[in-house]
Amino acid sequence: MHLSLASVLQESAQRRPDAIAAVEGDRRATYAQLWDAARRRAGALAEHGIAAGDRVALLAPNTVDFITAYYGILAHGAVVVPVAPMLVQDEIAHLLRDSGARLALVAGEAAATGAAAAARAGVAALDLADPAALARPAPARAARAPLDPAVLFYTSGTTGRPKGAVLTHLNLVMNAFVNAFTANHIHADDVMFGCLPLFHTFGQTVALNGTFLAGGTLVLQPRFDPHEALALMAEHRVTAFLGVPTMYMGLLAAARDGAPVPRLRLCVSGGAPLPVRVLEEFEATFGVRVQEGYGLSETSPTATVNQLEYGIEPGSIGHPIWGVEAEIADAEVEDEVVLMGPGEVGEIVIRGHNVFAGYHERPEATAAAIVDGWFRSGDLGTKDDRGFLRIVDRKKDLILRGGYNVYPREVEEVLVRHPAVDQVAVVGIPHSSHGEEVLAVVVRAGGAEAGEDELLAWAGERIARHKRPRHVAFVDELPLGPSRKVLKRELRDRFADLGRA
Structure with missing residues (x-):
């Protein structure tokens, strides 16, 4: 059986070749142009000796070059290792060594830092602006199996050294598909605002892959600035916004300063709990419901979200997405999953097509995280008798x-x-x-x-x-x-x- 995350771009390039897929400043790129550039990136990887299954680090801001490199790596059959551009040399070098990356693709302001870190790690580096990063287009997309690794996401490391979470093609295609078509209902005529970092799972799966699956347009902002964000939303008639709580707070502050307020159709918050006070003020100011959701790198990322079919409950993280289960388990019992009843506080556990394949070369950590077929999130929460889940806090916090x-x-x-x-x-x-x-x-x-x-x-x-x-x-x-x-x-x-x- 064959399944590739690269098909997200390829299929839309076939169905909507002339539609604008991405906007970056004055640059406009159609789906056909992006797919052609992705195939050229894949051709360049072949010329640099990269084989299917090899890991390729990608260190770039939210730009068209990130998109073409991302899908180019996938089209070649290699594994994407996204790296945050704001990391320092030591942190980048650690990720390169830990992942076993064969090549680092770098771009933008962090290109020099990324190249220096790659040299320290003994890894070759290639600037995406270099003509050598584009070559004759690969004749066809590489064949991959559904359970082959597609992306190696590193956890944020808020509690220690980051671990690499292995996400498969099945994980990421399914999560993007369910987000786009059953949870968020993204349309082909939607214009999505792309301020979430594309190196992060929320921005990559929900904003990038979800929008491209639907055939919509992604307006890129390389570095989030709330005043600029609102101006871009107004200029490009943005209809959908995905963000983390600090972004919602920033947009509210900019609106209070008199910045234009766009007419949005869809707003989703994730990454951290959104204070109810902020949610209420945002909805009143922007005239749109905010659908708060929940997920982790290890769950591709979305596990639950407030969905229109179930109703929206402020302060909750909604219900599990299609094909996923989320329950509350006894947090004190670590060697088995003991499910608890409605209203009880316990650890959120998840199982479904979104749960990762494990931590890269860390079998002990994987065994501790996946117990009885459930992923133990480390987050404490409750579930009421209507099925709405709520986050109480991080277990470690x-x-x-x-x-x-x-x-x-x-x-x-x-x-x-x-x-x-x-x-x-x-x-x-x-x-x-x-x-x-x-x-x-x-x-x-x-x-x-x-x-x-x-x-x-x-x-x-x-x-x-x-x-x-x-x-x-x-x-x-x-x-x-x-x-x-x-x-x-x-x-x-x-x-x-x-x-x-």
Whole structure:
């Protein structure tokens, strides 16, 4: 049996050859042009000695060159290893060595860093702007089996060195197909805004592959800027936006500054929990429902999303997508999956066509992650009697204060409603008698002057005593990883001494 993720582009190039597939600045590329360039990339890989099944790193921003290289690698039958352009040399070199990449394709501002990191790792590098990165088009797409590896995604590494999650052609074709046609209902006349990093699974599977499956247009923004984003949306009549919570917050702030508000049809949020206050304000400002979803690199990524057929429930992550199951299991039992009943807090476990093949060359980690056929997400959640799932928090972010469980997201939802709070992250820091103490790290709203005492009093009126923060730290911005998730580990380390004071 044959199945290739490259068919996402190839099929649309056959069905809609002259339709605009991608927009980057003043550049317009049709589906036929993208597929021709992808085949030329595949031809260049052959000339550089890359064989089917070899791993090829791709380090580039959100550009047409990323797209042609991505599908070119797949068309050649090689495995894509996406690398975040903002990583430093040591981090890039580690990923190249760990993945066993035979070649690194680099582009843009990070090309020099990527090439230097490749040299340190003993890997050849090729700039996508080099004429040698294009060659005579490959005569045909390489044959691949459904369970062959297609993309090696590295986890964000918020809790340690990143691990490579092996995603198959079946994983990624199915996830893109279900997102596009049964969960999000993307249309051929949709114009999708492409600000999510294409090196990340959300942007790659849902925005890029989902849009191309439907035959729509992807408007690329190499680096997210909310004011520019709204201007581009208005210019190109964007109808669909996919983003992470920090992007929604940025768009709201830009709209408050008077930036144009586009007429959107579809909005999906993922990557991290979206505060209900932000969701409500965004819907009121932009006049569109936000469908919050949930997934991980290991689940291709989408596992659940608020779907119109089930109804949309603010604060929830909706229902599992077609062909996928998501349940709640006892988080304390690690060697088997013990499912729990409605309303009980436990670990979210997932099984279906979206679950990855395992961690690259890490059998012990794979065995710990996939138990009894279920992927253990590491996220704590609940499921109500209507089937709506809710995230409580990351299992590793759970704060244990004086023997009581404190879920940071619950505290964050309260604090972010204070008018002086723009963003907040709640973490546990060491404490001599309580074990851990609750710290709120706050980014103030523009012009606000609220101090620690005011915010602690606000929380004290709205949260049970054992959950209340005892410390507030103010920062200009929260540290974000490559996928724009808040790096709570960095905050715990930075403010660890507060709990000992």
